[in-house]
Amino acid sequence: xxxxxxxxxxxxxxxxxxxxxxxxxxxxxxxxxxxxxxxxxxxxxxxxxxxxxxxxxxxxxxxxxxxxxxxxxxxxxxxxxxxxxxxxxxxxxxxxxxxxxxxxxxxxxxxxxxxxxxxxxxxxxxxxxxxxxxxxxxxxxxxxxxxxxxxxxxxxxxxxxxxxxxxxxxxxxxxxxxxxxxxxxxxxxxxxxxxxxxxxxxxxxxxxxxxxxxxxxxxxxxxxxxxxxxxxxxxxxxxxxxxxxxxxxxxxxxxxxxxxxxxxxxxxxxxxxxxxxxxxxxxxxxxxxxxxxxxxxxxxxxxxxxx
Amino acid sequence: xxxxxxxxxxxxxxxxxxxxxxxxxxxxxxxxxxxxxxxxxxxxxxxxxxxxxxxxxxxxxxxxxxxxxxxxxxxxxxxxxxxxxxxxxxxxxxxxxxxxxxxxxxxxxxxxxxxxxxxxxxxxxxxxxxxxxxxxxxxxxxxxxxxxxxxxxxxxxxxxxxxxxxxxxxxxxxxxxxxxxxxxxxxxxxxxxxxxxxxxxxxxxxxxxxxxxxxxxxxxxxxxxxxxxxxxxxxxxxxxxxxxxxxxxxxxxxxxxxxxxxxxx
Numbered sequence: 001x002x003x004x005x006x007x008x009x010x011x012x013x014x015x016x017x018x019x020x021x022x023x024x025x026x027x028x029x030x031x032x033x034x035x036x037x038x039x040x041x042x043x044x045x046x047x048x049x050x051x052x053x054x055x056x057x058x059x060x061x062x063x064x065x066x067x068x069x070x071x072x073x074x075x076x077x078x079x080x081x082x083x084x085x086x087x088x089x090x091x092x093x094x095x096x097x098x099x100x101x102x103x104x105x106x107x108x109x110x111x112x113x114x115x116x117x118x119x120x121x122x123x124x125x126x127x128x129x130x131x132x133x134x135x136x137x138x139x140x141x142x143x144x145x146x147x148x149x150x151x152x153x154x155x156x157x158x159x160x161x162x163x164x165x166x167x168x169x170x171x172x173x174x175x176x177x178x179x180x181x182x183x184x185x186x187x188x189x190x191x192x193x194x195x196x197x198x199x200x201x202x203x204x205x206x207x208x209x210x211x212x213x214x215x216x217x218x219x220x221x222x223x224x225x226x227x228x229x230x231x232x233x234x235x236x237x238x239x240x241x242x243x244x245x246x247x248x249x250x251x252x253x254x255x256x257x258x259x260x261x262x263x264x265x266x267x268x269x270x271x272x273x274x275x276x277x278x279x280x281x282x283x284x285x286x287x288x289x290x291x292x293x294x295x296x297x298x299x300x301x302x303x304x305x306x307x
Numbered sequence: 308x309x310x311x312x313x314x315x316x317x318x319x320x321x322x323x324x325x326x327x328x329x330x331x332x333x334x335x336x337x338x339x340x341x342x343x344x345x346x347x348x349x350x351x352x353x354x355x356x357x358x359x360x361x362x363x364x365x366x367x368x369x370x371x372x373x374x375x376x377x378x379x380x381x382x383x384x385x386x387x388x389x390x391x392x393x394x395x396x397x398x399x400x401x402x403x404x405x406x407x408x409x410x411x412x413x414x415x416x417x418x419x420x421x422x423x424x425x426x427x428x429x430x431x432x433x434x435x436x437x438x439x440x441x442x443x444x445x446x447x448x449x450x451x452x453x454x455x456x457x458x459x460x461x462x463x464x465x466x467x468x469x470x471x472x473x474x475x476x477x478x479x480x481x482x483x484x485x486x487x488x489x490x491x492x493x494x495x496x497x498x499x500x501x502x503x504x505x506x507x508x509x510x511x512x513x514x515x516x517x518x519x520x521x522x523x524x525x526x527x528x529x530x531x532x533x534x535x536x537x538x539x540x541x542x543x544x545x546x547x548x549x550x551x552x553x554x555x556x557x558x559x560x561x562x563x564x565x566x567x568x569x570x571x572x
Contacts, residue, residue: 039396039399039400040400040404042392042395042396042399043393043396043397043399043400043404043408045392046389046390046392046393046396046412047393047408047411049389050389050393050411050412050451050454053427053447053450053451054414054415054423054426054451055411056430057423057426057427057429057430057431058418058422058426060426060429060430061422061425061426061429064429108326108330111322111323111326112323112326112327114309115319115320115322115323116323118309119309119310119316119319119320119323121316121320121323127327130331130332131331133556134331136504136505136508136512136555136556136559137335137508137512137552137555138511138512138513138514138529138551139512140514140529140532140533141334141335141338141548141552142334144338144532144536144541144544144545144548145333145334145335145337145338146334147536147541148337148338148341148347148541148545149333149334149337151541154347155337155347158347185330186330186331186334189330189331190331208309212309212311218309218310218315221309222309243416243417246419247418247419247420247421247515249419249420249421249514249515249518250514250515250529253514253518253533254533254536256536256537263419264419264420264421264422264515267419267421267422267425268421268515268518268519271425271428271519272518272519277429280425281425281429284419284421284422284425284426287419287421287422288418288419288422291417291418291419292414292417292418294417295413295416295417296417299413
């Protein structure tokens with residue numbers, strides 16, 4: 001496997017024009033054979049199902065957001081929601097939590113993937129497998145676990161009251177944004193590690209040996225050799241995590257914090273708890289605009305980067 | 308490779324363990340330990356008990372587990388059919404059509420799951436199609452959410468497919484339907500099963516859209532876990548969470564066995 005990885009790296013280095021030329025003749029290379037139906041007809045049934053199950057409901061959300069309860073079409077729901085303190089708070093909380101979590105995940109994921117890939121240790125493969133397993137669990141499990149560790153009657157506080165005899169422990173951050181931040185970093189770091197590990201396995205280790213024998217220290221090798229190679233994977237993983245953090249609901253719901261309101265949480269409470277559908281739809285439209293905009297940007301960037 | 312001195316290596320590994328164990332291993336172990344404990348408000352849990360598991364695998368909880376399983380299997384099968392079909396159809400299109408299909412089918416990833424739930428709720432709470440209050444509204448939302456992942460993994464696999472095989476089959480006179488059924492689908496089987504596993508795991512753990520939609524007689528396991536922790540029964544919640552994780556892992560292991568057997572062909 002390492003031989004083929006090296007071979008592909010060599011091939012890539014020798015023929016930098018290989019990738020563009022392949023994509024250029026890709027669509028045309030399919031043999032044109034006579035067909036009874038054009039190929040786009042086959043794409044219609046799945047698109048029709050998707051339209052009915054997803055696009056039409058989404059359009060209704062947009063329509064509902066400009067239709068106040070009194071009837072008619074107006075932008076009043078938007079004006080009301082934008083003016084409300086709750087919405088502004090939720091918007092700022094969502095954005096800074098998502099940005100903070102993404103930065104945390106990138107730093108942590110880069111360090112951990114670096115050790116797994118380049119300072120190999122027995123059991124490193126098992127750790128990589130564990131990361132894959134971790135991805136298949138739902139996010140709220142992390143908050144549930146943190147409740148046991150740092151919750152008001154959890155381990156850490158119990159230990160503190162046992163040792164010091166105080167009435168209550170010092171750990172109350174779980175119901176603040178910091179608890180959400182910790183849970184999000186924990187849960188989403190594997191999403192950064194996986195593309196990074198894939199990118200690192202493609203890296204020609206000979207480059208590291210050469211750099212090392214020329215006298216470069218580990219920090220210099222990381223900065224000059226590994227980091228440039230890892231940038232597309234970091235960008236891809238980071239923007240995916242950013243979008244997922246903006247959309248995260250389970251983690252916030254499970255902390256049970258009244259003062260941490262994110263946009264998805266606001267959609268839920270407006271629609272289900274207050275039955276205020278126009279307002280819920282307005283918040284939903286704002287959330288869609290931010291997430292889809294960022295995700296579109298990520299797809300454009302990652303296509304340019306060739307990842 | 309990166310660190311050559313012995314001391315440096317040990318220091319790096321120590322830092323790795325210090326970061327990795329508390330952040331990733333401890334949460335899962337804590338849930339496992341808590342599910343077996345009677346009480347836990349000190350350094351260690353007290354009193355091992357399996358009482359919670361007998362509660363977590365009977366009555367309402369058992370029903371929640373079967374609800375989750377039925378939802379996840381149905382949604383995965385539907386999503387795989389829909390996403391796989393779309394991915395195969397997209398592969399035959401020209402560049403612009405392919406981009407359009409990519410954008411349409413990947414959109415559900417970018418839209419927040421809560422909003423997908425809200426959209427389905429708004430659309431199907433009124434005639435002509437009244438799904439609100441039935442299990443189908445939950446299954447519909449799950450299908451929409453996981454279809455994007457099925458589409459992504461199948462279309463990535465289609466892109467990697469060597470066109471030689473189908474060209475050879477077509478050159479030997481096989482009809483397009485036969486090429487699809489006897490050549491392309493068998494070659495795609497490993498990625499189809501891994502996509503199925505991914506869809507299943509996502510649907511098993513789905514909470515956001517489900518919270519918006521679930522009718523009282525169709526509560527999947529994540530909702531049950533939330534209900535338990537919300538009323539303060541953290542330990543019951545932990546036992547339910549272990550049941551959820553175990554079921555997911557067992558199904559994933561079974562699915563990956565199909566994959567390895569298929570790749571031997």
